[in-house]
Amino acid sequence: MARRTSKFAFPTLPAVHWQPGLPVHGAPTWVVVVGESGLPAAAKDAGERLGVDLGRLLEAQQATGFTPTAGATAAYPLLSGEVTEILLVGAGDGTAQDLRHAGAAIARFGRGKDELTTVVADGIDDAELQAFAEGVVLGSFTYTLKTVDPGKPVVGRVTVTDGSDDDRQIELDRGVVVGRTGWLARQFATTPSSEKDPAWLAARATELAAETGLEVKVWDEKQLAADGFGGILAVGKGSTRPPRFIRLDYVPVGATDDTPYVVLVGKGITYDTGGLSLKPRESMVSMKRDMTGGGSVIATLSALRELGAQVRVTGLICAAENMPSGTAYRPDDVIRHYGGRTTEVKNTDAEGRLVLADGLAYAVQDLEPDVIVDVATLTGAIKVSLGSMLYGGLFATDDALADNLADAGRVSGERLWRMPLPEEYQELIATPIADSVNSSKGPGSITAALFLKAFAGDIPWAHLDLSSIAESPTDRFEYTTGATGAGARLLTTWLTSPTPTAGIG
Structure with missing residues (x-):
């Protein structure tokens, strides 16, 4: 029998999209990236949009063991409204490496979901934002030949915003390619x-x-x-x-x-x-x-x-x-x-x-x-x-x-x-x-x-x-x-x- 030689194709990667300003509605799951210095500047507006005091939520999660070390996560369900879940993700001291780890953690959490709305800190430089997008792609990696229970697919889309009107899509696109x-x-x-x-x-x-x-x-x-x-x-x-x-x-x-x-x-x-x-x-x-x-x-x-x-x-x-x-x-x-x-x-x-x-x-x-x-x-x-x-x-x-x-x-x-x-x-x-x-x-x-x-x-x-x-x-x-x-x-x-x-x- 001749050996099968499959045609190679680029993998199906999550789309990583920059959103100027906070979205009016957003995805059912919102992600808030938390550094050692605390919540991002847009957290207050995001909390008002979601009907949640994110400062108090962070305090409650810290009381049960959450720390903002790079890649740490804590999920919190919402019982009403279009948004059903908030995820806190640690970004450490905000270096490119720590943001890469945060992006990977978000990707793992997002498996099987269509979209995540992600709020990051303002002031992230080009290299750091690129590293974040790299992490989203790398944390999504999967390879399986299973015919039973092959696992959840990669998250379809990660929308990223710092609440500003800036356009940072170029840095995200570069991170996806790397x-x-x-x-x-x-x-x-x-x-x-x-x-x-x-x-x-x-x-x-x-x-x-x-x-x-x-x-x-x-x-x-x-x-x-x-x-x-x-x-x-x-x-x-x-x-x-x-x-x-x-x-x-x-x-x-x-x-x-x-x-x-x-x-x-x-x-x-x-x-x-x-x-x-x-x-x-x-x-x-x-x-x-x-x-x-x-x-x-x-x-x-x-x-x-x-x-x-x-x-x-x-x-x-x-x-x-x-x-x-x-x-x-x-x-x-x-x-x-x-x-x-x-x-x-x-x-x-x-x-x-x-x-x-x-x-x-x-x-x-x-x-x-x-x-x-x-x-x-x-x-x-x-x-x-x-x-x-x-x-x-x-x-x-x-x-x-x-x-x-x-x-x-x-x-x-x-x-x-x-x-x-x-x-x-x-x-x-x-x-x-x-x-x-x-x-x-x-x-x-x-x-x-x-x-x-x-x-x-x-x-x-x-x-x-x-x-x-x-x-x-x-x-x-x-x-x-x-x-x-x-x-x-x-x-x-x-x-x-x-x-x-x-x-x-």
Whole structure:
């Protein structure tokens, strides 16, 4: 029986709409966002509209344990009138991060509802309002193949107002698009590998390219062999589902030879068993999301035209399925990568760096960009260094590039911690047989980064090892249990900032 290949479509997201002034009627549920400084300025007028003293309501809820910490909620039913319910939602100290968490809490509460009217504080700046809209989208994320009790649908519409006559729709629209990149990356990562293989990923990238004005090119296994992509081919040899190399190109309107040029390289391992260096069962569970880096690159490229990015960007996705079989690559094999550099394999479960190496070498030799950034769920070692769900690992050969990415991490909520690239550890990946080995004892995330560094040449380069933030254990803040789609919001935020390549080189 032929395997089903579904056509990908943008997810159905909640509409997030700005309302100048308080609505005359509004939705059956009103949401009031409460900061540490108290109720928003429009709360008095909103209370009069609803026939409720919101100040007293807040005091009563606080007496029963409600606090305005970011994402905290307390619901209060109304027994008469068109409005049937009021929800208080905490926004902490009103930072962008706290407002993102508040937006996600509202989205979770709103599941199954047609509309929510939401009153926020006046004086929220553009970045904070954008983050709020991101939270609404991210907190709405759902993916299920259930045929029984699939859960409530996302809220249809969230109407936002601060009671003023201002028009803030632009900030909300931008937040929805940035949030959508996170949703798309999660959807890619959550799709079961029974459906998702390298060809599936290439088909989804092609469809999104057509939707969002990108150029696309896909290498199949024959073209990969003809062009010498030895790393991608080796990793994919053990699977009956052959590898792919995907190239997406975004060129802004009015681009010239002086327009900065960035290449993103994403790890697209659609399932990782470890190959012949087989993982234990417990470590294999969740490896459908080992293509998070590649999915985040696709999601990022899909948003650039809509957000008006002013840099040229190429996204390269190195896609393969790492399986054990009679045709699989082996420990002690020597791989010849794109461009000729060789690697002695010591661990077939250190496969991500082998496919990324081909992508980096192609970028250097054929594209000659100003900046290269690769993104991957590369090592378990980064989780040992940084723990889970706080920071992703950042390695970089250029201080300005590291700073720009770290700034984007703080803005997007996908925070990064810079790690060292000490030359003293180069000897750990040395071998008399080839130019390097793909795995060794010692500091695993650092030696993996040093392995990749050799393929980036002299071009300013950064490596994002996001294994530490790729899987959320619970529904918390803007995350749902499972794959986080790490990297998409970070890269989108960076590339659509006013000067993403400032100071680099």
